[in-house]
Amino acid sequence: MSQFLLGVGFGLVTASIVAISAVALSLQYSVTRFPNFAHGELMIIGAYGAYQAGLWTHNAIVEVITACAVGGALASAMNLLLFRPFQRRGSKLITLFVLSIAVSLIVQAALEWIYGGSSVTFSTSVGKPYHIGPFVLTGQELAIMGAAVVAMLLVHFMLRYTKFGKAQRAVADSLPLAAVTGIDVDAVIRTTWLVAGVLAGFSGYVLALNVGSFTPTTGFSFLLVIFAAAVLGQIGSIYGAMLGALVIGIATEVSALYIPADYKNSVAFGLLIITLLVRPAGLFTRRAVTA
Amino acid sequence: MGPVAQYIISIATVGVIFSIPSLALNIRYGWTGDFDLSIYLFVAIGAYVCSVFVLPPSTLPYPDHYILGLNMPFLVGTLAAMAACGVASAILGAIALRKLRGDYFSIVTVATTLILYAYFSQATSLFDGFNGVFGLPQPFNGQLKLSPNAYPLFFLALCIAILVVVYFFSNLLFRSPFARAVRAVREDEVAAAAFGRNVYLMKLKAFVIGGVIAGLGGSVLVEYLTSWSPQAWSPIETFLLYAAVLVGGTASNNGVVVGAFFIYVFIQEITRFIPSLHLGATSLASARDILIGVLIIGVLWFRPQGIWPEPRDKDVETAVGQQSRPEPLESRPAAGGLT
Numbered sequence: 001m002s003q004f005l006l007g008v009g010f011g012l013v014t015a016s017i018v019a020i021s022a023v024a025l026s027l028q029y030s031v032t033r034f035p036n037f038a039h040g041e042l043m044i045i046g047a048y049g050a051y052q053a054g055l056w057t058h059n060a061i062v063e064v065i066t067a068c069a070v071g072g073a074l075a076s077a078m079n080l081l082l083f084r085p086f087q088r089r090g091s092k093l094i095t096l097f098v099l100s101i102a103v104s105l106i107v108q109a110a111l112e113w114i115y116g117g118s119s120v121t122f123s124t125s126v127g128k129p130y131h132i133g134p135f136v137l138t139g140q141e142l143a144i145m146g147a148a149v150v151a152m153l154l155v156h157f158m159l160r161y162t163k164f165g166k167a168q169r170a171v172a173d174s175l176p177l178a179a180v181t182g183i184d185v186d187a188v189i190r191t192t193w194l195v196a197g198v199l200a201g202f203s204g205y206v207l208a209l210n211v212g213s214f215t216p217t218t219g220f221s222f223l224l225v226i227f228a229a230a231v232l233g234q235i236g237s238i239y240g241a242m243l244g245a246l247v248i249g250i251a252t253e254v255s256a257l258y259i260p261a262d263y264k265n266s267v268a269f270g271l272l273i274i275t276l277l278v279r280p281a282g283l284f285t286r287r288a289v290t291a
Numbered sequence: 292m293g294p295v296a297q298y299i300i301s302i303a304t305v306g307v308i309f310s311i312p313s314l315a316l317n318i319r320y321g322w323t324g325d326f327d328l329s330i331y332l333f334v335a336i337g338a339y340v341c342s343v344f345v346l347p348p349s350t351l352p353y354p355d356h357y358i359l360g361l362n363m364p365f366l367v368g369t370l371a372a373m374a375a376c377g378v379a380s381a382i383l384g385a386i387a388l389r390k391l392r393g394d395y396f397s398i399v400t401v402a403t404t405l406i407l408y409a410y411f412s413q414a415t416s417l418f419d420g421f422n423g424v425f426g427l428p429q430p431f432n433g434q435l436k437l438s439p440n441a442y443p444l445f446f447l448a449l450c451i452a453i454l455v456v457v458y459f460f461s462n463l464l465f466r467s468p469f470a471r472a473v474r475a476v477r478e479d480e481v482a483a484a485a486f487g488r489n490v491y492l493m494k495l496k497a498f499v500i501g502g503v504i505a506g507l508g509g510s511v512l513v514e515y516l517t518s519w520s521p522q523a524w525s526p527i528e529t530f531l532l533y534a535a536v537l538v539g540g541t542a543s544n545n546g547v548v549v550g551a552f553f554i555y556v557f558i559q560e561i562t563r564f565i566p567s568l569h570l571g572a573t574s575l576a577s578a579r580d581i582l583i584g585v586l587i588i589g590v591l592w593f594r595p596q597g598i599w600p601e602p603r604d605k606d607v608e609t610a611v612g613q614q615s616r617p618e619p620l621e622s623r624p625a626a627g628g629l630t
Contacts, residue, residue, distance in 0.1 A: 035394050082588065094326055095591060097394050098533075102587040105530055109580035220526065224402055231398075266409045269402040276395050277386065 002134060007254040009135035015249025016148030017207045021222075022229035022241040023155055024199035028075075030172035030236040031192045034093040037100040038078065039200060039226060041107035044219030046071040046201025047208035048111055051120055064205060071201015072194045078103055079193040084186075104220060111216035119213040144206045151199065152242055159238065164191055172236065225252070225265055228272035234281055247271075300443045302556050307450040308515055310551040311508035313535040314461050314544060319501030320533070321542035321601070322470060323494050324477035326393070328529055329383060329400035332407060333502045335524040336379055337372035337509025339411070342424040342519055344368035354415045357424050365430035365514060372510040373503045380502025384495045392480075405526070412521040423520020430514050446515065453511055454548075457504055461544050464500070473497050474542065527580065531555070534583045538590050540597025549599050558582055 025039050036042075049070035050063040057063075082099055129136050137145075159165035170178040171188045179185045207222065208214045229248040233240025248268050255267040316330045345368040348360030363371075387399045412421050429442060430449065437445055464470050473493050476483040484490050513519045531554055539550020562579045590597065 102584040106581050106584035109577040113574050113577035262413050266406045269406050273399050273402050
């Protein structure tokens with residue numbers, strides 16, 4: 001039982017990381033309507049940005065800011081240079097999906113060129129372990145969970161109480177309707193990409209902190225875990241993504257107690273497949289919506 | 292044979308071999324329009340199955356092991372690979388194609404591939420896990436006993452023969468009522484269904500045919516490499532095949548073969564000959580991947596129909612039933628204007 005609870009503890013940490021990233025993916029999906037295959041690269045470029053900043057400054061705050069900045073910059077660049085021009089031409093969503101795969105390929109290869117294919121290690125102290133109830137968590141893991149909670153609250157307040165949030169929800173609801181009511185749809189999409197990139201870059205940074213070492217393909221291998229969380233909670237729904245992340249985080253970490261840890265991600269992929277087949281509208285929706 | 296001839300034979304063999312799975316992907320993606328990300332899984336299954344049919348029984352030290360080891364000839368291994376891929380495609384296709392379209396279908400295929408990738412990497416008793424299978428005998432050389440210098444030429448001829456068969460099969464199929472209907476589904480699924488077509492069954496058939504050809508490609512590839520392991524089918528390989536199809540010309544058999552040579556021979560070799568970059572092995576692969584990514588984006592923007600576009604009948608002329616039908620516009624490199 002204590003083993004199980006320990007697994008749940010690790011699951012909460014993983015869930016925190018997945019939640020930040022899945023919320024970013026869902027935000028972006030809610031206005032653009034295609035899953036960004038380069039989402040893992042937004043994460044990993046955040047990790048590499050933070051790593052590079054850490055080499056220069058040895059300052060955690062600079063690392064966080066750099067991770068957010070490069071994630072946001074890459075996401076904005078992808079939107080402005082690639083997706084927007086193609087969308088203006090009336091490209092199909094599947095074309096945009098293919099484009100995001102090409103971006104994923106390019107970013108991975110570029111990182112491999114610069115940093116090499118072997119793994120890079122963050123040299124941070126994880127802090128001493130704390131016993132909180134049944135859980136044993138390091139200071140770093142607690143910080144990650146705290147950061148996730150703060151990030152979720154910020155997203156919540158942004159969507160509920162700011163002008164942008166209102167506009168964003170309107171565009172997510174119906175883009176043409178938002179456009180005819182005078183909302184600057186283009187600006188909303190731009191800002192959404194920026195926010196999604198910042199969140200993804202940040203989640204990449206905390207992912208890198210948590211796993212310790214990473215390679216240019218780490219983001220890609222984590223991508224479907226993020227998809228799983230987002231789809232489980234109905235893709236495009238922010239609060240669903242948070243719940244989905246909780247399920248995926250705990251399921252993957254607890255499963256590692258019973259099956260080899262190498263299959264950890266496969267558990268998430270399996271849940272993803274089952275969800276898409278059985279309840280494509282997500283687990284937490286009241287009625288099944290046909291996909 | 293001089294080194295130049297050997298070099299040309301080796302790159303030609305690579306181009307010919309990769310044309311086979313590219314044609315397979317073309318049937319799956321080009322004709323149906325479903326963005327399948329599991330194509331290389333079937334290349335891998337084909338390679339594994341062919342290997343364990345032609346290899347002798349496993350004598351690897353515990354825990355390394357591979358199943359079967361039947362010492363069969365190459366042709367039997369290839370047929371087994373195609374059969375296994377047909378069955379596996381039918382299973383995955385039956386599940387994934389029934390309900391899912393567009394990005395959801397892609398996600399399910401890639402998730403399945405990654406799960407099986409993890410499984411094949413871990414299961415040391417199936418196909419020797421991460422170490423994989425190795426030491427495959429050269430096809431037909433047990434009987435022919437060719438010199439190491441002459442054998443590559445024979446193997447190239449064998450690959451060309453197989454590609455020619457696949458190409459003509461694919462071309463024949465392209466003009467069949469079945470493939471016409473499949474492409475009609477791609478253009479407008481609802482309209483095709485309204486004409487009484489069973490969309491699901493047609494997509495499934497195309498998926499299985501593609502899988503069988505991918506398995507054939509995998510078995511030829513593994514005979515060329517003489518070994519197969521998870522490193523040989525990392526996710527990036529799928530995107531290289533897509534690059535070949537998209538650049539060459541989606542749904543066009545001629546285009547796809549051109550595309551395969553372009554990606555696997557031209558791009559591969561050109562990055563090797565940029566002397567000013569002074570690239571190591573890793574950067575070489577990275578440079579190639581960046582180039583291919585940029586190429587995909589460039590093609591989608593400037594020439595979505597690819598180098599050698601899909602032949603299309605002119606609507607007006609085919610609509611008039613009484614007239615003698617014009618020859619299908621097979622090779623119009625300059626044709627343009629679709630999507």
